Every structure is written in C-alpha cells, then in structure tokens.
Amino acid sequence: MTQTSETTSYKDIKRTVLSRIRSGDWGPDSLLPNEQDLAAEFSCTRTTVNRALRELADEGYLERRRKAGTRVLSAPQRQARFTIPMVRDEVEALGGTYRYALVSSARENAPDWLAARLALRTGQPVMHVRCMHFSGNTPFQYEDRWIVVDSVPQVMQADFSQIGPNEWLIQTVPFTNVELTFLASRADAMVAGFLDVPEGEPVFTGERITWLEGQPVTFAKMYFAAGYRMTTQF
Amino acid sequence: MTQTSETTSYKDIKRTVLSRIRSGDWGPDSLLPNEQDLAAEFSCTRTTVNRALRELADEGYLERRRKAGTRVLSAPQRQARFTIPMVRDEVEALGGTYRYALVSSARENAPDWLAARLALRTGQPVMHVRCMHFSGNTPFQYEDRWIVVDSVPQVMQADFSQIGPNEWLIQTVPFTNVELTFLASRADAMVAGFLDVPEGEPVFTGERITWLEGQPVTFAKMYFAAGYRMTTQF
DNA sequence: AAAAATTTAAAGTCTACACAAATTGGATAT
DNA sequence: ATATCCAATTTGTGTAGACTTTAAATTTTT
Numbered sequence: 001m002t003q004t005s006e007t008t009s010y011k012d013i014k015r016t017v018l019s020r021i022r023s024g025d026w027g028p029d030s031l032l033p034n035e036q037d038l039a040a041e042f043s044c045t046r047t048t049v050n051r052a053l054r055e056l057a058d059e060g061y062l063e064r065r066r067k068a069g070t071r072v073l074s075a076p077q078r079q080a081r082f083t084i085p086m087v088r089d090e091v092e093a094l095g096g097t098y099r100y101a102l103v104s105s106a107r108e109n110a111p112d113w114l115a116a117r118l119a120l121r122t123g124q125p126v127m128h129v130r131c132m133h134f135s136g137n138t139p140f141q142y143e144d145r146w147i148v149v150d151s152v153p154q155v156m157q158a159d160f161s162q163i164g165p166n167e168w169l170i171q172t173v174p175f176t177n178v179e180l181t182f183l184a185s186r187a188d189a190m191v192a193g194f195l196d197v198p199e200g201e202p203v204f205t206g207e208r209i210t211w212l213e214g215q216p217v218t219f220a221k222m223y224f225a226a227g228y229r230m231t232t233q234f
Numbered sequence: 235m236t237q238t239s240e241t242t243s244y245k246d247i248k249r250t251v252l253s254r255i256r257s258g259d260w261g262p263d264s265l266l267p268n269e270q271d272l273a274a275e276f277s278c279t280r281t282t283v284n285r286a287l288r289e290l291a292d293e294g295y296l297e298r299r300r301k302a303g304t305r306v307l308s309a310p311q312r313q314a315r316f317t318i319p320m321v322r323d324e325v326e327a328l329g330g331t332y333r334y335a336l337v338s339s340a341r342e343n344a345p346d347w348l349a350a351r352l353a354l355r356t357g358q359p360v361m362h363v364r365c366m367h368f369s370g371n372t373p374f375q376y377e378d379r380w381i382v383v384d385s386v387p388q389v390m391q392a393d394f395s396q397i398g399p400n401e402w403l404i405q406t407v408p409f410t411n412v413e414l415t416f417l418a419s420r421a422d423a424m425v426a427g428f429l430d431v432p433e434g435e436p437v438f439t440g441e442r443i444t445w446l447e448g449q450p451v452t453f454a455k456m457y458f459a460a461g462y463r464m465t466t467q468f
Numbered sequence: 469a470a471a472a473a474t475t476t477a478a479a480g481t482c483t484a485c486a487c488a489a490a491t492t493g494g495a496t497a498t
Numbered sequence: 499a500t501a502t503c504c505a506a507t508t509t510g511t512g513t514a515g516a517c518t519t520t521a522a523a524t525t526t527t528t
Binding site for chain 2: 021022028060075080081082083084086089170171174176177178179180181182183184185186200201202203204205224227228229230231232233234
Binding site for chain 1: 521
C-alpha cells in the first residue's frame with residue numbers, strides 16, 4: 001500500500017501518544033504496547049511507530065530499552081534547549097547596534113587555577129584577551145578569555161582589535177566538546193568599571209570551556225550587564 | 235541486499251559528514267551533495283543518508299530545505315540542553331540528603347505584576363506557596379510559587395506540608411509549555427534570611443512559567459544558595 | 469540455591485521503493 | 499520589466515520486509 005492523504009503520520013502518532021500520557025491513560029512508569037501492536041492499532045508500519053516513539057524518547061517523555069519495551073518516564077526529564085547565540089546576534093535580536101572593543105590582548109603563562117581547570121601544565125602559554133561588547137553605547141558583556149597557544153598556534157598572529165575572540169575562534173578552530181556554566185557573581189572593581197555598575201552588584205556570569213578532540217582550546221568568562229535575563233521556551 | 239557487519243550505518247555517515255565540516259572540506263554555507271549522491275558515495279540507501287542528515291540538522295549543524303538542498307550552517311547554532319532536574323534529584327546527585335520545609339501557603343488574589351506576567355485578570359485567585367529545599371541542614375533553594383486556582387482547582391485541597399508544590403504539580407497536572415529564565419538577583423532581607431547569606435548577596439535565580447494548552451498554570455521563582463552553578467556539557 | 473547457558477521478545481537499523489510537498493528557477497504572458 | 503505559471507529538483511515521509519543487537523526471562527548445570 002502507499003501513502004494517501006489518509007495515511008497515519010508519525011506526527012499523528014506522537015500527538016496521540018502524548019495526549020494519552022497527559023490524560024493519564026498511560027500513567028507514569030506504565031509500559032506501552034510494543035511497536036508491532038501500535039502499528040496494528042494505527043494501521044501503519046512499525047517503521048512509522050518507531051520514528052514517533054524514538055522522537056518522543058529523545059524529547060524526554062519516554063524511555064526505551066530493547067526487550068524491556070517503552071515506558072512513560074515518571075518525572076518527565078524535560079530538557080530545555082538553550083541556543084547559545086553569539087553576542088552580536090543577541091544584541092541585534094534585542095534591537096541594539098552591536099559594537100566591539102578590545103581591552104587588552106597579551107601572551108601569558110597559564111596561572112594555576114586556569115591550568116587546573118583546563119588540565120594544562122602550569123605556565124603553559126596562553127593568549128589572554130579581554131574585551132567589551134556593547135549594545136549601542138551601553139555595556140552589554142565583558143569577556144575575559146584565555147586561548148591555549150599550543151592548541152591554536154595561529155592565535156599569535158590573530159588581530160583582536162577588530163574582531164572578537166569568540167567570532168575569530170568560531171571561524172578558525174572547530175570544537176568537539178563544550179562545558180557551559182552559569183552562576184551569579186559579585187562585580188569586583190574591574191568588572192563593575194567595565195559594566196558601569198556599582199561594585200558588589202550581582203552579575204549574571206557564564207563560563208565556557210571548549211575542547212577539540214580532548215585538547216583544551218579556550219576558557220571564557222562572560223559577565224553580563226545588569227538586568228540580563230537568559231530565557232528559553234519549550 | 236541485506237544488512238551485514240560491513241553495512242554503512244547512519245552513525246558512520248554522521249561522523250564522516252561532521253569531520254568533513256570540521257576539516258573545512260565542506261566549509262560554512264557550502265552546499266552538500268544531495269541525498270542520492272551521498273547514498274551512492276556511501277553505498278547505502280537514501281533512507282540512511284536522510285536519517286544522518288536529519289539528525290545533524292536537528293543538532294544544529296546543517297540547514298535543510300526542499301529543493302534548495304542541505305547546507306552547512308556558518309555559525310553552528312549549537313544548542314545546549316539543560317536537563318531541568320527536580321530539586322530533590324539535584325540535591326541527591328550532589329551527595330546531599332534532601333529535606334523540604336513549607337514556609338507558608340495561602341490563597342491570595344493575583345497582584346498586578348503576576349496578573350500581567352501570566353495574562354490573568356487582576357485579583358484572580360492564586361495559591362501562594364513559599365518553601366525551602368535543604369541539602370542536609372544547608373539551605374539549597376528558596377522557592378516562591380503561585381498556582382492559578384482556576385486552572386488547577388484541586389490545589390485548594392493540596393497539603394504542601396509534606397510534599398513540595400513542584401512535585402505535587404508534576405504528579406497532578408500535565409503541562410504543555412514552559413518558559414524558563416535565569417538571572418542574577420540581589421538577596422533582599424527575606425531571601426537572605428532563608429538562604430542564610432548577607433543581604434545584598436548575588437543570588438542565582440530561576441523563573442519558571444508553565445502553561446497547559448494556553449492556560450497559565452503556575453509561576454515559580456527559585457532562589458539558589460550562594461555558590462550555585464548550573465552546568466551542562468555538550 | 470546459585471551460577472551459567474540458552475531462548476526469546478523487543479527495539480534498532482538497514483534495504484528498496486514510492487509518492488508527497490515545497491521551492492527554486494525558468495518559460496511564458498502581460 | 500513584471501507578474502504568473504509550470505516543470506524540475508530535492509527533501510519529507512510512508513510501505514513492506516529482513517536482519518541485528520540487547521537484555522530480560524527461562525532453563526540447565528553445578
């Protein structure tokens with residue numbers, strides 16, 4: 001048989017399964033019928049059911065194990081997907097005009113805390129770049145970044161006066177792994193100065209570590225201006 | 235032909251495509267060969283190529299459009315997936331013993347700011363629940379929550395002295411949409427008292443709004459203890 | 469009993485093919 | 499030149515069927 005306008009689509013199945021979960025028809029921890037039976041119920045092939053259930057599992061509603069079957073997750077491990085935008089895009093999306101300014105850029109030796117964080121040898125050479133991102137004339141983000149010279153030798157020739165280190169890295173070095181952390185920190189004198197807020201002010205802060213195939217590439221600390229909110233919907 | 239141990243798997247294709255992107259072989263914005271040609275190259279069916287490319291597109295590496303083809307996204311819109319854990323799980327994952335304590339629970343009329351936030355009528359009845367989550371005897375999170383009575387009438391009978399409002403809601407009401415926001419706020423006298431930090435201390439704060447089919451269900455504000463870090467890897 | 473080997477049920481993945489839907493780009497008409 | 503229509507291309511999704519892998523359940527052996 002072939003696909004007509006009356007064909008059951010995997011999207012229909014997803015919808016139906018979700019509504020049965022929500023209605024309590026298939027309660028938490030309960031076992032769903034197997035793919036064959038569902039295929040029979042929806043009069044479609046197992047392939048189609050498989051796709052629907054696989055996607056629902058990806059989205060955190062179901063847990064699937066061979067032989068054990070498919071069950072409803074009791075505490076739906078809903079996952080929020082934050083798209084990590086580049087500062088420029090974020091500023092422009094908020095209706096501002098993006099402006100970048102380099103604060104300093106120098107070759108240094110990795111301090112202890114950084115070496116520990118990135119699993120470097122103490123004193124291994126790193127490029128230390130500090131810069132500002134503005135929305136119009138308002139400070140938006142202060143960025144404090146270290147780039148591992150041994151992993152990215154080209155960084156010694158890079159000119160960060162016009163282009164930000166993040167944009168430079170993205171178009172220069174690929175990465176395979178990222179660790180992202182968010183926290184609330186207190187503005188020290190320097191950060192307060194750059195962001196134009198009182199010293200001691202709470203600052204939404206992000207830390208990002210990037211690796212390429214196990215090699216540490218960069219560590220960045222991003223201090224957001226007062227009032228910054230990171231939002232997502234799902 | 236059938237599947238042997240030498241069969242090309244969609245995972246192999248994903249790996250190969252990714253490595254070609256990373257090596258610059260297929261640079262940003264470049265157009266990939268169409269599915270047919272890739273299938274020929276990998277000597278597999280178009281179905282298999284389709285799955286590989288579809289997943290890479292889901293993961294934010296590629297953009298696909300009918301007739302236009304598949305292109306490499308210039309700025310890989312990598313998406314961080316934060317799994318939103320329940321406080322209990324988070325505390326236990328960190329090796330602590332979870333303890334819950336109700337602070338107050340009362341029926342109120344929605345104040346202006348809440349009504350605006352949830353698109354309620356001013357004065358619409360809401361259940362206002364405040365509670366603490368501990369790790370051992372250390373404060374972990376202070377939660378300030380409002381539940382829309384008209385959307386969840388059962389809430390008037392709920393007893394929040396033993397179970398937290400979040401856990402109660404999860405096992406009682408399904409939800410379809412969530413908005414999640416994180417920010418750095420300043421501890422006011424009350425929050426400082428509950429979290430046992432000095433007044434004015436930076437506090438990592440989360441806000442969560444939940445809807446069921448367009449109906450606002452609950453608004454929660456979560457204040458995390460000093461030093462809290464939200465981390466993810468991808 | 470406990471441990472090891474075997475069976476078996478379920479999801480995972482692939483082949484091979486077909487039709488559907490979207491959108492681009494060119495042809496045609498205004 | 500501009501608007502409209504049409505054909506071609508590419509991804510999207512389905513059917514039907516088979517083999518593979520995992521791990522739960524059962525049986526056999528120790």
